[in-house]
Amino acid sequence: MRFRSKKGFLMMSVVILVSTLLIYLLFSSLENTQKDLSIWIPSIILMLVVPFLLIWILIQTYYVLDNDELKYVSGPIRGSIKIADIEQVVKNTTLWVGLKPATARNGIIIRYNNYNELYISPYNNEKFIEKLLELKPDIEVQDDEDDIFPTSID
Structure with a gap:
């Protein structure tokens, strides 16, 4: 089953701003430089x-769940994880560091092989997790990072 990625405001803003700025700089530099x-x-x-790369990532980011693998595509970034290796899913959160084939915040962190993490942003987190649990029912699902790392010590 294929899941599209959400298109977040931050990603859309970055793509539009950077693309506009670079194209403007290109045309202004071509006008003002020598003919060399x-x-x-x-x-x-x-x-x-x-x-081109930013637009490619924005347009072509999706995730595929088949019988034994989670495949992700985000422009030139492609890979897969064996579903049997997935241990935990944290939904409705954002990962700021690490592998992020995603285009929005408030997605899903997938923890696999003890210490590896992958952040994805399917259009509907609940449907994605539901399908993932059909393929491997013993995956631990948490609502957000606050459940994992409490802020106060009792």
């Missing part, structure tokens, strides 16, 4: 590749 191609070619490549 050795200066233009690296500028053109850099200022077109970055927006």
Whole structure:
């Protein structure tokens, strides 16, 4: 089963802002530079590749659950995790560091192989977790990070 990724405001803003800025810089630098191609070619490549990659990630981010694997695709970032290795799922949270083939906040952290984490942002967290639990019912599901790391010591 294939799950689309949410498109968050922050990601949309970054894509639009960076793309607009780089395309503006490209055209303004082409107007103001000399007619030397050795200066233009690296500028053109850099200022077109970055927006292309950001838009590619925004458009092509999805997750596939099949019988034994969770596959993720986020532009050029692709990979898979064996469902048998998944130990815990933390929903409605955000992971700021680590592998994040995601385009929104308030997604799901998948913990697997004892110490590895993957952050994804399916369009509907509940449906994704429901399907994942059908494939492996003994996965521990927590609502957010506060349940795992309490802020006060009793």
